[in-house]
Amino acid sequence: MCGIIGLHLRDPDLHPMLGRLLDDMLCGVSERGPDSAGIAVYGDEERNPPGHTAVSVLRAPGDLAATVAGLLPGAPDVRAQPAGDTTVLTAPVGVDALIAAVAAAAPDALVVGSGRELVVYKGAGHPQDLARTYGLREVSGWQGVAHTRMATESAINPEGCHPYSVGADQCLVHNGSFSNHATIRRELRRQGVSFDSENDTEVGARFVAACLAEGDDLEKALLRLGETFDGFYTLLVTTAEGFAVVRDEIACKPAVIAEHPRWVAMASEFRALADLPGIDEARIFEPDPGKVYTWQR
């Protein structure tokens, strides 16, 4: 199964409520993925201040912030925010510089998210427990996604947890399974792309990131994914500009979209949307197979 939720807030008055809304939505998809959960939030200025970069790290050593600060020019203030399996490092430097410093400081650590707007949390365990670990209800911002996982293609561990964030401020979450991911992984490896897990979804995320790096917009990247990947999927992809939803042509995997003047939301099941403010006035529909739906900030 797996469960997906995504919320894009159009009304700035709702930004302080992002975490509460996401937490309520997460309850509606917990049964679909009880073995792990990850979240990604955009625009939480407490967790990723303006002018800073946040990098989310698994297997971070306790002294990572100090070591990273020592490696960066000018020894800037590097802050570490541990939350379960994930440690979020922030520093007033560029994304590439912070990732490189983390890699140099802790070769065994794994970067699972990075961006100027974005903060990513991943972990294994029950989604509701993890939501408390991540402090989800206290999150603010303009966009968030979460994924609850019922593992099928690879092990239950934080590395296999979604979202996959393999480019700055990009996230991809997936309900379904890709059947030709090994072939595409080999092809991408030949092109110099490296992988962090054996997870099928990571291949999708790397593919989309490569398309975006080539200059595609989100819609074109997802249409190319549809031409290349075989399998079942509902995907929610987010960037610093907005979010996109696409389902495969057979569309066995569920998705419900609700569009309201104050927000756009997507979830695997309606019950995750039931408590959103103004849901009764929202336009609620299922995305058509193979069609890419995008919303810009």
Place this chain on the structure above:
Amino acid sequence: MAALSRAEAEERAPQPLTVDLAEVGVRALNAELHAPTASSYEVLNPHGAHSLAVGVHDEIDVRVRGHAGYFCAGMNQLGRIVVDGSAGNGVAENMMSGSVRVRGDASQAAGATGRGGLLVVEGRASMRCGISMKGIDIVVGGDIGAMGAFMAQAGRLVVCGDAGDGLGDSIYEARLYVRGRTGTLGADCVEKPVRDEHLAELRELLTAAGLDHDPTEFRRFGSARGLYHFTTEHSGSY
């Protein structure tokens, strides 16, 4: 036919027994409906919960005030169930008799494998509407998604809007009526002439659903019966 028009649905259920899902769980609701102490029920705060009013086997009225999740009114026998909202996957799946009315839209596989009774979706129905239907009647006020009536064996599907691609793939003997446009037809599904008996049954179904479309606006689709038997035409390839 246990016809339940919109007006009748409004009139029914005087003083229903109220079950508030903000206070009790779905199991308690279904346990009550399986051994009913009332003839009429109103379900509050469904919030998209799954398996609402599944397995009803008495002639009772159930009104769900809001959106339902997966499998609502599955396996219904005799019950008259109305959802004042939309319904998730598999509404009225394997219905045997009675009626189910969804005032909003229905997700995938509405009326799947249904053997009898009437399912009315006032809004749109998603993909695989009436998949493997075996005698159920389904009337959809709006469009249906792709792969409608896949392997449909018996019963009637009436679509007042458009039908998506792959309609009636591998169909047996169900009769499909579409008022709007159709996409590609599925394997072995063909358009067939509409004769007087078809206009008569369409009129009956539309009336039962509370819709007043002119039956002559519909086209009929069914099986070309070309897949009933294996053929030897490709045997030389093996």
